[in-house]
Amino acid sequence: MKLTMTAVIALLALIAGVGLAACGSDSDTTAATTTAGEERTATEEANGTATEEAAAEGDAMKHEGEGVETIVVRNGEPVGGVAELEYSAGDEVEFKVRSDVADEVHIHGYDLSKDVAAGGTVSFSFPAELEGIFEVELEERAEQIAELRVNP
């Protein structure tokens, strides 16, 4: 019986170790995923119409406004890949979409939409009331341009 208990404790210790290891690797996996995502975007742009210059410009654009992010849409696609918008519940979500094509910007879940003219800009400003991950897309093209993440 003693042996049995020792075996159980040893097994549990082993499992706990595995559990912790899995927990620890959490952030690594996330980082790796993001890298893979960026690589893919880069490959796409090399293949597609947008130049690397445009990507750089787009990135710069996003950080320029201090707070109010602008998602730039070129040829119906988000420059720099699907933008990530992250907020905490209760925050004010604020961002702009500048598009070279006419379409309708739709925020799923929140179900907000605004028409954008070719070459035009639309702004969104609303409280982050719903928790979860929501798609922001160009409705007519069914093209995702941003992912809105609202943490509790």
Added chain:
Amino acid sequence: MSLLPLAHALAARDDLPIPAWLFAWGASIVLIVSFFALSVGWRVPRFEQDRWRPLGAGLSRALRGLPVQIAAGAIGVFLLGVAVYSGLRGTEAPDRNFALTFLFVTCWLGFPLLSVFLGDVLRPFNPWRAVARVVGAGFTALAGQRPAHLAYPERLGRWPAAIGLFAFVWLEIVYGAGGGVSVGLSPQAAGVGALVYSGYTLTMMALFGTETWCRNGETFSVYFGMFSQLGIFSFEDGRLGRRRPFAAATRWATVPGSAAVVIVSIATTSFDGGSEGAFLNALEWTFERLFDTGFGLTAAIRVTDTIFMLLCAAGVALVYWIGVRGMASTGGAPPLRRLWTGFAHTLIPIAFAYLVAHYFSLFVFQEQAQFTYLLSDPLGTGSTDLFGTASSGIDFTLLSANAIWYVQVAALVIGHVVALTLAHDRATAYWGDYRQAARSQYWMLAVMVTFTCFGLYLLSVANA
């Protein structure tokens, strides 16, 4: 394009990953509870007999009466018809078409839930069974004799259902990824799929007999029937009764192929969860290799996903096999084959827990759509407003992210504890000596804890 939008396109919202602290808590609770479950001294089997007792005869007569049977069958056929018609003739927008939400959320996720608590509720509503019975009755009336059937090869067992289950989820999440946009499965494809499956099922029912096919091959009867084994209500010889919870499950896996059904269930849910995070790198890697070797975009995605879904099945089977192999090494163990079928039912609560953990929020939110605008405007074309609810929406404030996380972790922990208890109970029946039984169960403990931690891990990196 990207592999990212694989998730159900009919949902406007995705779950946030469960935070690391909750992951740690979940895993710790599992370990502690498992430890106590083992050491508390469960020395004699308690689930081997289900202690079935009949309920009121009046209730049985009412439920089994011809009017109720005809009404339930007609409802089933009608709803399948609405789903097929909406799929084929309705809008292409997945979230506005009745077909996708009805088939893949309301039925696919609703029936497991109802089955666990109420018993085999699909059976009276099963549209194919209803049609086949009417055709059979017509044949008998015209020909003056009952239709003759081929003998069902018993060795085939539930394998057709296991393959059907794999094919269904494949259609839902692998085939739908085609085209490189986040459409998921199109309503049209769902409609065609339902028609093809109906043709196949009715043919098989004609060949082997309606009830024989429902027991073995009809995917949904077998799959939902599996979950109903956990619950307390059942019909025995035409009478409704109640039994010990979980007890009926102990006899479920004796039919060949049963282990495959429950393994495929866990594996396909794991694949769906894993493709939102845990498997992303591997999926990307495989996709790029295939794409580079000349596969088309759609083909490369589908082949990648198919490979990983098969790998998931192999992985789940391997973990279970290790548990079985380990048990076989314990003194006085029954033969390997008997262990493999003898413990397969212990995975059913895990399969259910995986479903709840992965699809709970989708179900709660999407059912609001089902019972409001999808019911009033099934085609999604804005042309009808049958119940005046066509303009309603989904209230996404109904569940907070925290509430979803707690339900996910609770489902995994509870499912694991039930699974472990079932395994321990079966071991005491097989080994007789409870000490040997307990020793054999370190292996199943490892299996269960692996599945729970894997489930928690998938949730913690999904959409991270």
